[in-house]
Amino acid sequence: MPAHDLALLTEAARGAGEIALRFWRQSPQVWEKPGLGPVTEADFAVNDYLRGVLRGARRDYGWLSEEDADSAERLETERVFVLDPIDGTRAFIAGEDTFSVSLAVVEAGVPVAGVVYLPALDRLYTASLQAPALKDGLPIAASTRAGIEGATLLTTAPNLAPEHWPGGVPDLKRSFRASLAYRLCLVAEGRHDGMLMLRDAWEWDIAAGSLIAARAGATVSDRLGAGLRFNAPHPQAKGVIAAAPGLHRALVERLSHGG
Known part of the structure; x- marks a missing residue:
């Protein structure tokens, strides 16, 4: 159920954020992934935490994470977790506060629940197919601008x-x-x-x-x-x-x- 999944993603994102902040501005170890950019020990620690929490709660869901080897097994599952443990790793390494944890559940090719959490700002965005887009629990709405000039x-x-x-x-x-x-x-x-x-x-x-x-x-x-x-x-x-x-x-x- 997407509502149930949204609560799980929200809890997991906050826990992941706590782990990320332990490494933030602490000169974490950094490696370069060919063709994908940098990765830090924080990315791996957050990914390990999320794998344990999310897969532990939904053992029948598939798994697609930037920090794990991909497997075709996910293509056979009804629902799949799609996530980036730390999105904006370069910002994270630089000590900037706009990196995020990005978590989604996808069903039949469509995201049905999604959470983006910015740990350093304690800013939480959520949505599901049954729930509106929220920022820190309050409704948000996109711009209504119609033209390009000045956008x-x-x-x-x-x-x-x-x-x-x-x-x-x-x-x-x-x-x-x-x-x-x-x-x-x-x-x-x-x-x-x-x-x-x-x-x-x-x-x-x-x-x-x-x-x-x-x-x-x-x-x-x-x-x-x-x-x-x-x-x-x-x-x-x-x-x-x-x-x-x-x-x-x-x-x-x-x-x-x-x-």
């Missing part, structure tokens, strides 16, 4: 390179946060009009945040405008766009045709 967009500078925009780079206000899950939540609460990621995105970074943004009223898709599906054999999406519905349409059109 606030969370994205990296390379995504605004001219080659991506046939009709010219739009006039907008760009910001950035290291945690992709947090970017989706900032769109969910309307602090930014949208977020854009053109390169492929790992499912564990976006499953929880995409549900929270959608339940807050944002439109969420891949970079081509197609709906996101999760628990794929190769767990990557073709980029992510999450934005107010009118802005989302404008971004997809401008990216595709320069309209």
Whole structure:
């Protein structure tokens, strides 16, 4: 049941946050994962905790975590945990406070419960298919901006390179946060009009945040405008766009045709 799962994810996220904070700003050991960026001893400690808590509570659920070897067994399960123990590891290493714990339950390709927790800020975002998007227990809503010009967009500078925009780079206000899950939540609460990621995105970074943004009223898709599906054999999406519905349409059109 998604409501029951949401309570489990919430409790697990808070416990994971306590572990992460033991390592934060304590010069944790860091390794480089080829093609995936840095990982710290904190990532592994949080992952071990989450595996024990979540799989212990739902033994029949599949498992997809950034810090564990993937297995095709998850494809045969009715529900699967999709998670990133610490999203925004570079921010975590730098001692910044915007890293997050991102946890979701996916059923039939769709996130049904999601939690994004920022331990250093004690900020909690939650949603399920049966419950609204909340920030620290209070309802949140995405922006209603309809056009691109002047919009606030969370994205990296390379995504605004001219080659991506046939009709010219739009006039907008760009910001950035290291945690992709947090970017989706900032769109969910309307602090930014949208977020854009053109390169492929790992499912564990976006499953929880995409549900929270959608339940807050944002439109969420891949970079081509197609709906996101999760628990794929190769767990990557073709980029992510999450934005107010009118802005989302404008971004997809401008990216595709320069309209």
